[in-house]
Structures are given as structure tokens and as C-alpha cells.
Amino acid sequence: MVKRKVSNPLALAVLAVLSESSMHPYEMAQKLKGRGKEQSIRINYGSLYTVVDALVRASFIEPVETFREGRRPERTVYALTPAGEVELREWLSEILRTSTKEYPEFEAGLSLMPVLPPETVAPLLRQRIESLDIRLAEVRAFMDQMRSNGLRRLFLIEAEYEEMMLRAELAWVKCLAEELEEGTLEDLEIWYRWHQGDESSRSFAIRGKERHVS
């Protein structure tokens, strides 16, 4: 798990498109967007040009020509260096090989959930289910769109992954919402009482008498 000189995933995408042919930054963005990569990688111009500079500094890419048409801004065409090709392969391998802990917003939300009273949380989860359904439909629509543009399934594998993860979350949230509504969730009783202002459930995180965990 080496520390990368440039760590933004957009830089990986830049190395990947440059491995096919040299081009200027704006064209990279066009190519990536044309293939629907903006669904899996944050592409924004602010970051793109910074990332390209950083890759030049790290000698993973180099400018090969610059020219201008009329009075338009100058275009600089970049090419992958041998070191860049190595970096591309190694970095991509590392990403596929090892799973790194990430911090999705919802996980943070769940971990603070007891701050809200249970009666409030149940309908929120119901809304989330709707929200997930919508997102699922969007992903499917995106895949259909790309496929009808002639893109191979192999190049939409990340969308299939996302779809599967959405389905998994959906099932889990449905289950949690049900447990809340049916009252079958463990600890639901004290959670409810605590929000009633019941002093006996002060610091209700810990079972039994308060214990300091450090």
C-alpha cells in the first residue's frame, strides 16, 4: 500500500485515456464523459487541470505539443511516459486487489441515528427506500442508454456493481424500517423512553450502569 504521488482517482482516469492516445485535457474529459465514466469517477474541470499538472510534476505524463487555433486558449497535448504506464498498471491493480475502508454518508447517519426519536426515524427510512428506488431506475436507464450507444457490457461493469450495491442497501433498509415499525428492534424500548426525557435512561448507549470506555 504505497503512498501515491497523485491520489485523486481522476488522475487514474487520465492515465487510462492517455494509454490509448495522446490528447489535451479537455478532450480527456469529453472521452471519459462519452463513455459514461462520470458516473464512477468525479470529473470536474477544476480538478482535471490540477491533476494534469500534478501528473506532469510526477513525470507520469509530459506535454508533447501546444498550439492554438485563432485566438482560442492554448491547447496542450499530453502523452503518457513509461513511468506513467507503470503507475497506471500498479495503481489500478492495487485498487482491484485491496478493499480500502470508505466512509459513506449513510453509515455516519446510522451511527448517529439514536439522536432522533424512533418515531421520526421510521418515516425517514421509508423515504430513503423511495430515494433508492429512484436511483436504481437512473442506473438502469443509464445502462440502457449506453448500451444503445453501442457500448459493450464489459465497459458497464461498474454500473452493474453499483446496481447490486443499491439493491443490497435497499433490502437492508426495508428490513430495518420494518423492525422499527413492528417494534421488534432490540433496544427500541429504551430509545423511545430516552426521548421521552426518562432520566433512568440517561446515557442509554451503555447497558447497565454507566461504564467509561476509553
Next chain:
Amino acid sequence: MVKRKVSNPLALAVLAVLSESSMHPYEMAQKLKGRGKEQSIRINYGSLYTVVDALVRASFIEPVETFREGRRPERTVYALTPAGEVELREWLSEILRTSTKEYPEFEAGLSLMPVLPPETVAPLLRQRIESLDIRLAEVRAFMDQMRSNGLRRLFLIEAEYEEMMLRAELAWVKCLAEELEEGTLEDLEIWYRWHQGDESSRSFAIRGKERHVS
């Protein structure tokens, strides 16, 4: 979907602990870590103090006293303001209610996967399976640890979520690895040929003759 004045999830955690009692930043971190929240929310001191400042500027919290013991650095104790309580509830509700698109590294990796030849990818996925197994064991160990410290299940719900998501990914990656190894994956043929340097598969992303998608 309002734009938050302070958007770091750590800020939400700060609001949450302050809703129980006033305290100084270092104590917030201790309390959050004691409850295992560093598993679901990035807690680091650099961000903590910046985030506390930002919350003060936004009037969600305010300093209530500062004092020093001996010659130790000064401690500033903060308290939640009414506006902060509103923000806490609204923000947390929004997170639970709506799913926002995120960009996990692995999704980016998958979307660029065809850059590597298929024979290379298969063993990488096998390694990922091991890596996921390890992570899964860690999550389980963490839950056992916390439970034996007396923490209620309700306060480990985010760990259950993470465990479920890990299992889902694990099953999917196993399936993908198998398809690669058995040769049953769609488009595997051209993918292989392309890495052999077969010119007939140039720009193999698109089926049939090259079409420009913009």
C-alpha cells in the same frame, strides 16, 4: 437538498455529542472514539478544530468557557446553540432520508478494469476476496469488542450495515472472478484479443464500427 454551511460529517458528530453535554474538542474526540464512531466517521484532530471553528462561525455552537490547568494548553468548552440543534436534526434527517451518489474507489477501478489484460485481473479479484474476508473479520471483531464493553446493539447498527455491504460485495466479486476464470463473461474474447495487440479490436469499447458518443 440545501447546501450545508459546514459539510464535513465530523461536524455532524460534533453537533451530536454536544447535544448531550457541553465539552471541549479533545473530549469530543475521546467520546466519539470511545463509542467506536471512528469506524463510521473520519476523526482526525486537524479536521476537528477546523470544523469546530466553522461551526462557531455558522453560530451552530458557541464557546461557553475557557480555562487552563497549570501550564497546559487552554481548553475551550463549547455548547450547542438552538440553531445548532435545528441543524443537527435537519442534517441527520436528510442523510437518513436521501441516498446521495458516492464514488467508491473500487467502482472507479472496475470502470477502468479493461486497461489491464483479463489474465491479470482474475488473480487480482481473488486477492480482493481475501482482503474483503479480512475486513469482514475486523468488523465482526470490532462489534464483539464494543458489545463486551456494554454498548447496545442499537449503537452498532452502522457496523451491521457495513457488514452487510461487505458480504454483498464479496458475493458479487466471487461471481465476477468465476466468470473470468470459466471464460463465461461477455466480451471476454475481444478483451483478450485486444491485449494481444489485435488491430481488429482497436477501440474495442464500442460494438461494430466506431461511433462517437458525445
Next chain:
DNA sequence: GACGGTATACTCGGCTTAGAGTATCCGTCA
């Protein structure tokens, strides 16, 4: 009583990032 290790409590600087802004060219529709 000197020494090392750990806990306490922050501070600082530099790198990353996002998002808005700028300037030019081109097609088209009235």
C-alpha cells in the same frame, strides 16, 4: 530522582478540490 512512555490538548502549513468565472468560436433562427 532521572528517564521513558503515554495521555492531554491543540497548532500549523501545505496540498487538494470544487465551483464559478472568462474568453472565443460556431451554428441557427428570425
Next chain:
DNA sequence: TGACGGATACTCTAAGCCGAGTATACCGTC
């Protein structure tokens, strides 16, 4: 013909974020 939107191709700046560093206090031990 001229005006307007949209595509092209960057640039700039404020803010966010993190990791490493700092300084003191406490505690055991040899």
C-alpha cells in the same frame, strides 16, 4: 445580419482537509 445559446478550452481563488508537529503533564520504575 445580428443576437443568442451552446460548445470549446481553460483559469482563478477560496475553502477544505489532513498529517505532522509541539508542548506540557502524569505515572511507573530502576
